[in-house]
Amino acid sequence: MTTPPDTAAADSAGDKLDIGVLKIAGVVVLGAIMSILDVTVVTVAIPTFQHDFDTTYAIAAWSMTGYTLALATVIPLTGWAADRFGTKRLYMMALVFFVLGSVLCSTAWNIESLIAFRVVQGLGGGMLMPLGMTIMTHAAGPQRIGRVMAVLGVPMLLGPIMGPILGGWLIDSFSWHWIFLINLPIGIIALALAFIVFPRDNPEPSQTFDFVGMLLASPGLAAFLYGVSSIPGEGTVKSAKVLVPALIGAGLLIGFVYHALRTEHPLIELRLFKNKSLRFAVLTMTLFAMAFFGSGLLLPSYLQQVRGESTLMAGLLIAPQGLGAMLTMPIAGRLVDKIGPGKIVLTGITVMAVSMAFLTQVKAHTPYALLCGVLFVMGLGMGCTMMPTMTAAIQTLTHAEVARGSTLMNIVNQTSGSIGTATISVVLTSLLNRGDTLSSKGVTLPPGAPDPTLANAAIGSRYSDQLAHLPAGLLQEGFDLAARAFAHTFVVALCLLAASMIPAFFLPRSKPAVPQGAGDAPVVVH
Template sequence: MSSQTSAPAKLDGAVLKIAGVVVLGAIMSILDVTVVSVALPTFADTFQASLAEVAWTMTGYTLALATVIPLTGWAADRFGTKRLYMAALLLFAAGSALCATADSISQLVAYRVLQGLGGGMLMPLGMTIMTKAAGPDRIGRLMAVLGIPMLLGPISGPILGGWLIDSYSWHWIFLINIPIGIAALIYAQIVLPKDNPEPSESFDFIGMLMLSPGLALFLYGVSTLPEEQSVTAPKVGIPMLVGALLVIGFVLYSFKPKHPLLDLRLLRNRNLTVASVTLSVFTVAFMGAGLLFPSYFLQIHGETTLHAGLLMAPQGIGAMLTMPIAGMLADKVPIGRTVPFALLLITAGFFAFTQVGPDTSYVLLCGSLFVMGLGMGGTMMPIMTSALRTLTSHEVARGSTLLNILQQIAGSVGGAVMSVILTAELNDSTPVPGLTGPTGAPVTEAGLAIGAQMDPAVAASVPDPSILERGLAFAADSFATTFMVGFVLTALTLIPALFLPRKREESHLLDDDKTAAPVILH
């Protein structure tokens, strides 16, 4: 343990150089989630796709993240962290380049999956590299360094994405990753220490072959529901049924291997179970509906993508203010006494979006986003930290993997479900007589109004302005209904949150030679 006690208190130059590499990778990975969120309506317009289809650019990416996170620890031991980190950078940059060449929504989704396979490894590998370089006694300072891209991502991502789309084209939200990726590759080659791989536990390929296709099939079925209008339709029912059976099979199987893909045995720990349920419900509700906030500004208010990104900034600013405070409180006050209040803030802020119309005040909406951000900063990280604190040191890596994957799955489900609800609501709008879309389907008043908001030429071609007024009001109501579902689910998160620990727990995060595996927020 001398290596631990002799480690300098401050992060020295060598560690900061390594931190630079990790921060570059984190910036690419985290920004890519928030940058793309403002581009969804652009993708729908460019590729003539529905919102449910376009949502797969997010769903496919997060599913790829969930698939690759448990593989990362095993692969790092097998091949070495430096080699694997550079391979992840290369895969992410290559996926970004391919995304910029996509000429159909299916191609873009496929390339986003490839991009996600690289992006999913960047943060866990970066944390492994940093904890080895800094030592366990400097994890707090380390998280402060890596917290920078986590805090700035929700603020700068939508703004950067909006500016690139407005000033150049949607291709640049992907092309910008290429020079950053090249710089990070060169930087990593120079400063990262040489690998000394030590193969350890086996990887659960059987579990991966059940869980990943199972989730993908189930979500595909959910996402095609608005098009087919029936759960019994073959394109909906068959994928959902097969996917559900594969996931159930995985759950039953996962208790057998010594090193399963997801160690569900850890859920015997009450704190981890309560945290998992709370985070899963919250992520489905808030992250799913949150993807639609920029779409509301773009499609109902007719804002540019840059302005939509700027209007989302108050949420990130709110989170930036409370996250450091919540981190300090988590060490002193049981989270069962703080997190419910943070969830109440989110719920209160969310309510304004359930009442949106075509002319809802920006002061009200931005104020609501700021309040939600304040709650966000005091919710997710404290819950995760508290859950891991009660695990023994050899369980922490598996516990953080479980929480990471559950979060990615819940985000994917939330995005798909909210897109399905919104699309189904919009499809109920009155058809415009004599107008059909590129696929031959009738154009609805809501669809025409949204098109007019995003393209003045469409508005000029409509002879009866009352059609646009009715359509826009209906579209705003559709968003409000979807946000109401998210609001109710967010409010329901308070139920499991009441079971979070209200007394101080003894920490088991560190022992003589182990460090905690931090949970990564994407």
């Protein structure tokens, strides 16, 4: 049942999370784990899709791109839909879409059907994270947002780490179908628990739906991300496949900004940027997400392509990063509620930057013990950064603004991550394509055969029998050059992290006051 807030309830807001809030957090985390893990699990399955469906890597990669674009399309609608239908009903509907899409994906008979079913899956997955943030924020109250964000941050940080491990095991032990079928039992459990645990919906009077905003924001965001996501495959931003959709998307988004600032109830409430704390949190998150998600693809590739490790072993070697984050995240959540996010986020970014500086010196034979130690320290910094930044954006919003604020932060996170990944991919590809080629080293190539650089030849030797027979000394030189390319690419991520310290410096450094209107939320009693 629900009871109106009173003085005692307000006073208790600063206490530890009660059992009712923890139950809600558990259900939200279950949904978030499915959504986030599904992104990284499918990443390791792309070569399998390429083989089983007899298609190219570029087409198989659309199983990832289609999901991402579906997320980008539906996220802007989440804030309005939550206000209109209620968070519980909408969350359960998103779960149904996600699980239905997962089952359909497992039945795919060709790559085109898989891509189509991944879009269905993405329509549900895109709503799970912003809705989960909204539900948990309403349940805990503004004074405990840091702690509930720490709970929600676990799947966000562990997803990129556990995904390759889980995906590699399922594909090797069973088949690719099980990376989707595993969502069925988990989704049914999450759906039943959401029905039982989540408080009854009490949606506010519906506002007029912003159709103009939807026609500008959703396709604009999807087109822009499509263009950005095409950069690694094209190898340049000058390609028509990159420029045309990116420019069209940017034009639509600019039009949306103009429209949103002149509309009473826009699809995405950009006037929230008047809130100083949210404004600097968005800037911090933009730069941090570019560095975090961009560098996230470097380590698995380095371990597999330069060191020759399997997908499963690469995931295990990266695991210390998640362990470090799990240690500091709950502590950071409690401290944010007491002293504000500013000092915590700055400390976290600094620790991450020091660790990233080490990765800019990685070699072809860097000891794994040293590498795992650095990743553990980096994880300690990660636990103090991502979710405290989210908290800085959300904790000063009123109850009525939380759904729109969560939507806004998830759009920033998704867009920045895509831009960061594309940027890092292009830089790495460019560096690997520099230097001496095989022919310049006296290697005779068949007529018409491509002439790879030493770095690319060494990486190719992992997958090509012909290249594997190159002289050992030449291969070692190539691996050294490839490791240097990865190390230099980490410099880009380090610069982005350093830049994120500037807006992080302006985040609140004291316990936030309860925002006006925050007390409108009911206190949930189970």
